[in-house]
Amino acid sequence: MRVIVIGAGVVGAATAYFLARGEHEVTVLDRHGRPGQGASFGNAGQLSYSYTDTLADVGMLRRLPGMLLGRDRGMRIQLDLPLLPWGVRFLWRCTRRRADAATVQLLHLAARSANALESLLKDVPLDFGYRAAGKLMITASGQTLAGLRRRADLKRQHGVRVDIVDAKDSLAIEPALEAWRSPIAGAAYARNDSAGDAETFTRSLCNHLITHGLARVITETEVQSLVRHRGRIIGVQTASGLLEGDAVVICAGIGARRLVRGLPLCLPIYPLKGYSLTAAPGPRAPTVSLTDLDRRIVFASLAGRLRLAGLADCVGDDDSIDAQRVAELIRLGSEVLPEAAQFEAAQPWAGLRPATPSSLPLVGRTRVPGLFLNVGHGALGWTLACGTAQQLAEQLNP
Numbered sequence: 425m426r427v428i429v430i431g432a433g434v435v436g437a438a439t440a441y442f443l444a445r446g447e448h449e450v451t452v453l454d455r456h457g458r459p460g461q462g463a464s465f466g467n468a469g470q471l472s473y474s475y476t477d478t479l480a481d482v483g484m485l486r487r488l489p490g491m492l493l494g495r496d497r498g499m500r501i502q503l504d505l506p507l508l509p510w511g512v513r514f515l516w517r518c519t520r521r522r523a524d525a526a527t528v529q530l531l532h533l534a535a536r537s538a539n540a541l542e543s544l545l546k547d548v549p550l551d552f553g554y555r556a557a558g559k560l561m562i563t564a565s566g567q568t569l570a571g572l573r574r575r576a577d578l579k580r581q582h583g584v585r586v587d588i589v590d591a592k593d594s595l596a597i598e599p600a601l602e603a604w605r606s607p608i609a610g611a612a613y614a615r616n617d618s619a620g621d622a623e624t625f626t627r628s629l630c631n632h633l634i635t636h637g638l639a640r641v642i643t644e645t646e647v648q649s650l651v652r653h654r655g656r657i658i659g660v661q662t663a664s665g666l667l668e669g670d671a672v673v674i675c676a677g678i679g680a681r682r683l684v685r686g687l688p689l690c691l692p693i694y695p696l697k698g699y700s701l702t703a704a705p706g707p708r709a710p711t712v713s714l715t716d717l718d719r720r721i722v723f724a725s726l727a728g729r730l731r732l733a734g735l736a737d738c739v740g741d742d743d744s745i746d747a748q749r750v751a752e753l754i755r756l757g758s759e760v761l762p763e764a765a766q767f768e769a770a771q772p773w774a775g776l777r778p779a780t781p782s783s784l785p786l787v788g789r790t791r792v793p794g795l796f797l798n799v800g801h802g803a804l805g806w807t808l809a810c811g812t813a814q815q816l817a818e819q820l821n822p
Contacts, residue, residue, distance in 0.1 A: 425449070425820060428660055428669040430647050430683065432459035434806055436675035437626045438813035439798050440639045441544060443673075446821035450639035451667065452630070453660070455646035460626030463677050463805060466700040466773030467622050468733035469724035470713045472807050473538045474584050474614035475561060476530035477575060478783040479802065480517035497752065498720035501738045510694040513781035524578060526782045530804070531584055533784075537811025538618075544810060550628045553727030554620035559713040560589075560598055561614075564607040568717055572612040587613045598712040606718070606760045619713050621726045622806040647676075650683055650795065657794035671820060673796040678741065678778040680799045687792050693800045695741055695776035699753050700733035702726075703770035708763035719756045723764060730765035732757045736777075736803075745774045777802050787812045788819050796820070 425448045429440050432454035440452045456462065490496040501507075517523065545554070563569055569588070576586040591608040595601045601608070633639040651659045651666060659668035674680045678695045709730050714723040721734035734756065735749055750772045758767055779802035780786065786800040798816045801808050 425670040426668070427451070427820065428453065428667060428672045429675055430660065430672065431462075431675035431677065431679070432456070432626070432630060432641060432643065433462045433464040433675065433677060434460065434622045434626045434809045435677075435798055435801060435813065437629045437633075438544070438809045439673055439675050439816055440633055440641075441548070441629055442540075442813045442817035443820060444633060444638040446817055448820065450633075451669070452639055452641045453645050453647055453662070453667075454641070454643050457644055458627060459630040459641065459643065460623040463775040463777050464622045464626050466702065466731075466733070466775060467698075467806050468700065468722045468803070469619050469621060469726045469731045469806070470559060470722060471538070471541075471618040471620060472559060472614070472804070473534040474579065474586050474617050475559060475612070475715070476527065476534045476804060476807065478517070478523050478526040478530065479779065480514050480526070480781060480783065481523035482518060482520055483571070485515070485518050497756070498734070499736045499738070502740065504740045506740070507694060507738055510692055510781060513692055517781050526784055527575070527578070528582055529784055531579060531582055533808055533811050535584070536814065537808050540810035540814040548629065548632050550625060550632070552621045552625040552628060555618060557617065557619040557711065557713045557725070558597070559614045559617035559715065560594055561612040561715040561717055562594065562604075562608055563611065563717040564609050565718060566609050569610045572610070576612055585616065587615070589613050598710050598714065600708045600710040600761070600764065603708045603763050604760055605762070617713065619724045619726060647683065650687070652792075655793060657792055671794050671796060673798060673816065675798045677799060678776045680778070680797065687795070689790055689792065691786065691797075691799070692780055693778045693786070694738070696779045696802060697737040697739055697743065698733065698775055698777050698803065699735045699749055700731055700773045701750070701753060701757070701767060701770035702729050702731050702773070703765035703767055705730045706763040706765045708761070709765060710761070714761075716760055719760065721753065721756050723757070723761065732765065732767070732770070741776065743774055743776050745772050749774075777805065779803070785812050787815050
């Protein structure tokens with residue numbers, strides 16, 4: 425089949441790879457100057473296979489008043505019309521039963537993604553700072569630690585090992601925590617989680633596809649619209665003209681909403697704006713990936729650099745870098761691990777993460793013939809990319 429993939433981020437690149445393995449004729453289109461320049465560019469860098477917990481849970485209900493009043497340092501909400509129906513669906517998901525069900529689904533998808541990435545790397549040995557770093561999720565709160573313990577028990581029932589450790593064991597796992605300037609009640613340790621640079625992975629994989637004639641990757645080309653004939657999607661319209669295909673796969677993140685306007689589809693995705701800083705490592709940079717659950721920030725070492733990421737703003741489609749939020753991220757990182765990196769000289773980034781109310785991505789064929797989706801990964805795009813790409817490709821492969 426001739427397959428057009430819209431979006432050359434980490435999800436689109438992985439989708440193109442697994443489609444090419446199925447011997448399809450693949451063309452990837454992206455509006456940026458090179459692959460991996462959207463939400464894949466500055467993400468947290470953590471491949472969190474064991475920590476895929478849905479954002480919608482009971483704890484979010486407790487935080488909601490603070491968010492609406494601007495008192496929650498981790499998330500800021502600016503009400504707009506598209507947020508309202510999405511928010512209603514999100515709140516409906518905020519029960520323990522629904523949160524656990526979604527988390528288990530995400531765990532299985534993450535396990536698939538880990539295996540799919542390993543399969544890809546056996547075929548294409550890419551260099552993107554990939555390593556089995558392990559991950560510590562740290563808290564000073566006994567209540568949060570109890571929640572971690574309950575979730576660890578749930579994950580253990582589904583074959584995922586997460587250990588609950590105390591402050592002493594946390595320090596043994598990551599010696600850089602000697603400089604941690606906050607109490608540690610305990611942590612969840614996911615020893616099998618990994619880290620790597622998603623942007624480098626995306627760019628390298630696209631280069632491989634081009635070099636080996638497995639796919640065309642056309643950048644600086646924005647898809648103006650999907651082209652429909654007799655109820656079927658037959659291609660896409662760009663400034664250069666019509667590009668025809670037997671199937672179109674949308675991997676364009678939040679841009680998917682614009683592309684499906686006028687079609688009988690409802691995409692419940694909303695942009696959650698996240699921030700990151702990339703800096704030279706300091707004298708006490710961690711080697712294990714760290715998540716501070718109280719400040720809702722993460723640290724990841726990526727091939728000689730340190731990535732600090734966090735915050736989530738519901739501010740519509742505004743992807744500009746807010747200097748105030750960058751300063752807040754620097755303050756939060758410096759507050760607990762000041763010698764981890766040269767924060768003041770860090771490169772800031774902001775991106776829109778396409779989230780569904782359940783945190784489960786939308787993958788597969790749609791009710792519109794010829795149109796497929798691989799969108800809605802939220803903050804788990806890097807973690808789930810290879811799994812959803814493989815899942816999507818199976819629907820098109822003979």
